[in-house]
Amino acid sequence: MSVVERPRTAPVISTRMLRSELRLIFGRRRNIAGMGVLASVPIIIAVAIAIAGTPEAGEGPTFLSQVTSNGLFVGLAALAAELPLFLPLAVAAISGDAVAGEANIGTLRYLLTVPVNRTRLLAVKYAAILVFTVAAVLLVAAVGVLIGLALFGGGPATLLSGSQVGTAEGLWRLLLVCGYMSVCLAAFGAIGLFVSTLTEQPIGATIAVVGLALISQILDAIASLSPIHRFLPTHYWLAFGDLLRDPISTDLVLTGMLSAAAYALIFWTAAWARFAGKDVTS
Amino acid sequence: MTRGTTADAVRSDRADELVGAADPAAGLAVSSQGLTKRFRGGQVAVDRIDLAVPAGSVYGFLGPNGSGKTTTIRMLLGLIRPTAGTHGLLSQPMPARAADVLPHVGSLVEGPAFHPYLSGRDNLRRLDAADRHADPGTAKARIGAALDRVGLTAAAGKRYRNYSLGMRQRLGICAALLQPRRLLILDEPTNGLDPQGTREVRALVSELAASGVTVLLSTHLLAEVEQICSHVGVMHRGRLVAQSALAELRAGSAPRVHVTTTETVQAERTLTRLGLRATARDNDGLSALIGSADPAAVVAALVHDGVPVRAFGVRAPDLEDVFVGLTGEGFDVSG
Numbered sequence: 001m002s003v004v005e006r007p008r009t010a011p012v013i014s015t016r017m018l019r020s021e022l023r024l025i026f027g028r029r030r031n032i033a034g035m036g037v038l039a040s041v042p043i044i045i046a047v048a049i050a051i052a053g054t055p056e057a058g059e060g061p062t063f064l065s066q067v068t069s070n071g072l073f074v075g076l077a078a079l080a081a082e083l084p085l086f087l088p089l090a091v092a093a094i095s096g097d098a099v100a101g102e103a104n105i106g107t108l109r110y111l112l113t114v115p116v117n118r119t120r121l122l123a124v125k126y127a128a129i130l131v132f133t134v135a136a137v138l139l140v141a142a143v144g145v146l147i148g149l150a151l152f153g154g155g156p157a158t159l160l161s162g163s164q165v166g167t168a169e170g171l172w173r174l175l176l177v178c179g180y181m182s183v184c185l186a187a188f189g190a191i192g193l194f195v196s197t198l199t200e201q202p203i204g205a206t207i208a209v210v211g212l213a214l215i216s217q218i219l220d221a222i223a224s225l226s227p228i229h230r231f232l233p234t235h236y237w238l239a240f241g242d243l244l245r246d247p248i249s250t251d252l253v254l255t256g257m258l259s260a261a262a263y264a265l266i267f268w269t270a271a272w273a274r275f276a277g278k279d280v281t282s
Numbered sequence: 283m284t285r286g287t288t289a290d291a292v293r294s295d296r297a298d299e300l301v302g303a304a305d306p307a308a309g310l311a312v313s314s315q316g317l318t319k320r321f322r323g324g325q326v327a328v329d330r331i332d333l334a335v336p337a338g339s340v341y342g343f344l345g346p347n348g349s350g351k352t353t354t355i356r357m358l359l360g361l362i363r364p365t366a367g368t369h370g371l372l373s374q375p376m377p378a379r380a381a382d383v384l385p386h387v388g389s390l391v392e393g394p395a396f397h398p399y400l401s402g403r404d405n406l407r408r409l410d411a412a413d414r415h416a417d418p419g420t421a422k423a424r425i426g427a428a429l430d431r432v433g434l435t436a437a438a439g440k441r442y443r444n445y446s447l448g449m450r451q452r453l454g455i456c457a458a459l460l461q462p463r464r465l466l467i468l469d470e471p472t473n474g475l476d477p478q479g480t481r482e483v484r485a486l487v488s489e490l491a492a493s494g495v496t497v498l499l500s501t502h503l504l505a506e507v508e509q510i511c512s513h514v515g516v517m518h519r520g521r522l523v524a525q526s527a528l529a530e531l532r533a534g535s536a537p538r539v540h541v542t543t544t545e546t547v548q549a550e551r552t553l554t555r556l557g558l559r560a561t562a563r564d565n566d567g568l569s570a571l572i573g574s575a576d577p578a579a580v581v582a583a584l585v586h587d588g589v590p591v592r593a594f595g596v597r598a599p600d601l602e603d604v605f606v607g608l609t610g611e612g613f614d615v616s617g
Contacts, residue, residue: 016418020411028399106395110457113359113391114413115384279362 017116021128025094026135034090038136041086042078042144046071050151070157071148072170076244078144079137079181083237087136088213089206091185094132095192096205098125099275103200103282118276122193126268129189134182141178145171161245176243180253184237187260188213190267191233197275200282230255233263311337311465311496312358314369319353319362327353329520330367335498335513340491342507342528343500344605345517351500352392354517355469358498359389372464385415388463390471394454398443402434402453405442409457416461424460432456433482447474455483466490469500484510504601514601518609531604539580542567542593549589556583572596 025031045067054068063077079087099122102108111121157170165173192209199205216234219225229235236256242249312335319328328350335341345351356362358369360377369376371383396405406425410416416424429435432452437445445453451474458466471487472480488510491497501507507514507528515525524531539558543549546568550561558570558580572580577596584591599607 014414016411017414020408024397024400024408105397106393107397109356109359109361109391110389110395110409111412112361113384113387113389114409115360115380116412116414117381277363279356281356281362 017120017124018127018131021124022131025128025132031094031132034093035136035139038082038086038090038140039143041082042074042140043147045077045081046074046144046147046151066158067148068152070155070167070170071150071152072145072154072157072167072174074148074152075141075144075174076177078140079177079240082140083181083240084217085210085214087140087181087185088188088234089210090136091129091133091189092192092206092209092213095129095189096196096207096209097202098129098193099196099271100199100205101196101202103280104202106282108282109280112280119272122197122268122272122275126190126193129193130186133185133189134178137178137182137185141174145174159244159246160241163246165246173244176248177240180240180243180256181237183257183260184234187263187267188233190264190271194267194271194274197271197278230259233259235259309337310370310373311335311339312341312369312371312467312498313373314354314358314367316367317354317357317364317369318366319350319357320365326520328357328364331517331520331522332525333358333369333515333522334525335496335515337496338491338494339513340487340497340499340511342511342514343498343517344502344504344507344514345500346502349517350520351517352469355389355391355467355498355500358467359384359387359391361391385413385461386464387467388458388461388465389467389469390454390458391467391469393470393473394450394457396442396450396453399441401439401441402445402449402456403429403438405453406457406460410460413461428456428459431459431486448476448479451475451483452479455486463495465496465498467498470502471499472501472503472506504605508601516605516608523608524604528601532598532601536571536573537596537598538569539572539575539577540567540569540593540595540597541584541589541591543584543589543591545589548587549584552584552587552589553580556580567593 045064049064049067054065063073063080066073067077099108102111112118116124154167154170156164156166158164159173188209191212192205195205195208196202213234216232220229220232220235236252236259239252239256242252312333314331314333316330316332317328318326318330320326331350331354333354343351343354353362357364358371358376360380363377372386374383376383396402397408400408403425406428407421410421410425411418426435429438432455434449434452434456437449442450442453451471455468455471458468466487468487472483475483484506487497487499491510491512499506499511511528513526514528514531516523538560539553541549541553543566546563550563550568553561553568553570556575556579558573558575561568561570577594581591581594584594
């Protein structure tokens with residue numbers, strides 16, 4: 001036979017499939033275009049302000065008024081602007097595609113007969129969603145920082161509590177914000193993974209998950225529903241502002257991370273329960 | 283291939299057991315007992331089938347579209363759960379031992395499926411990367427060899443979406459050959475291939491079988507079974523209506539005489555008088571089981587009785603006749 005090797009004993013831990021999964025995600029034109037959209041927001045913000053001048057404080061989205069005082073704020077303003085829709089949309093596109101996309105084109109049956117254990121498949125898919133989430137958030141921040149520093153320069157940054165910090169401290173705070181947003185969006189990605197196991201239509205899964213994020217934000221804005229607000233998946237997302245105070249206020253951020261962990265655990269388990277015994281007829 | 287730890291060695295020994303000489307189901311590469319699938323709508327797609335695919339055979343899993351072949355294959359591979367019954371691959375219970383068994387099984391299920399925007403080679407890389415048992419060090423060589431084997435080397439760099447149906451089918455078979463296999467489960471492997479491609483795939487299957495690989499090949503083409511299979515199982519409306527070595531199945535049906543004539547009434551009378559049974563009229567005459575009668579004497583008797591015999595023949599039934607006999611209907615889509 002011209003094929004030489006016998007199936008060998010499997011290594012306990014291998015990142016080969018995860019790396020393949022990431023190549024699939026980051027090599028796909030649709031996703032590259034999507035990341036281009038994410039990266040365009042800080043550029044649009046920076047260029048618009050450079051041309052039209054600083055908006056009055058309190059006018060427009062958060063942080064915009066501080067952009068000209070320090071370029072770092074472009075990254076922050078872009079993250080804040082993309083958090084309600086663009087970033088969830090990106091995470092929903094990847095997570096909604098995770099299982100439903102493979103089912104849709106039929107590759108799921110061939111992965112399972114390789115064989116790839118179903119739990120392992122979900123774990124690899126979720127790990128790839130996590131990597132993408134972090135990459136998307138960092139991309140927005142990095143593009144914002146680069147163009148911000150180029151157009152407006154660095155210098156001392158004024159925090160929400162009024163005190164000023166240097167560029168290094170400012171960058172560190174921005175990184176903390178990125179970390180917190182990634183945690184929030186990663187939990188959201190677990191919801192996407194679960195919905196992705198319910199259908200063979202990846203677009204349907206993506207729309208459903210984005211819809212969920214929007215409904216959650218609408219409910220969060222209705223004051224009379226405040227008793228249920230803390231259970232909404234998007235409720236703590238805006239707590240990232242607390243990372244920009246001096247000293248950092250951790251109460252809400254820690255609660256937000258707890259909420260994210262709970263959502264991730266519940267929906268990953270639900271995805272597993274759904275997928276582990278599912279008939280794959282696609 | 284190094285065995286680093288004792289645990290590895292133990293696991294590896296277990297994999298070697300898959301040939302399983304001591305097992306009662308040994309000798310069967312695929313076996314099932316009462317395997318049944320009832321879908322949620324209540325439709326019974328597969329109805330209590332007992333498959334027995336001997337190791338080393340080329341088993342033609344024959345049946346019209348919609349007879350339950352693909353559903354059976356999905357159950358065999360653990361993609362869908364049987365409603366009832368048990369089954370095993372390579373003498374190991376499935377799906378309990380799927381992780382140990384499936385690395386030895388290559389499959390093509392309901393047509394090829396790949397990522398359209400990746401090249402053929404990148405699609406194979408992807409599948410190989412998903413295989414925990416695959417050695418990344420040999421991936422390039424194995425992928426190259428498999429591509430070569432199905433004649434896709436020249437097109438390996440093209441995106442899958444630009445492949446013709448035949449090329450897609452070849453890539454599917456190629457993926458099943460990334461590792462040396464003990465069992466190949468191929469669902470309609472010549473679907474969409476041109477005559478040349480069909481010949482090549484059949485030759486490939488025969489070659490693999492000659493090297494000791496068991497092949498379960500589902501098909502709705504009788505000719506395919508007649509050309510390359512040693513065994514056959516016939517599916518009809520979810521039931522396995524026959525299963526045996528191909529030669530036995532053929533032998534089970536006795537040869538018949540066929541008389542082409544306009545005087546069917548007199549001819550039938552004559553044949554009956556001679557002791558021929560199971561006479562049946564058709565468009566241009568009638569036929570009957572020849573039994574032990576001498577064909578020459580039959581012709582003489584017909585002529586003597588004034589039957590205008592325009593043609594006369596004795597025919598061993600081909601597989602199509604056998605199939606019609608088993609299912610009571612022609613070879614087309616059953617509901």
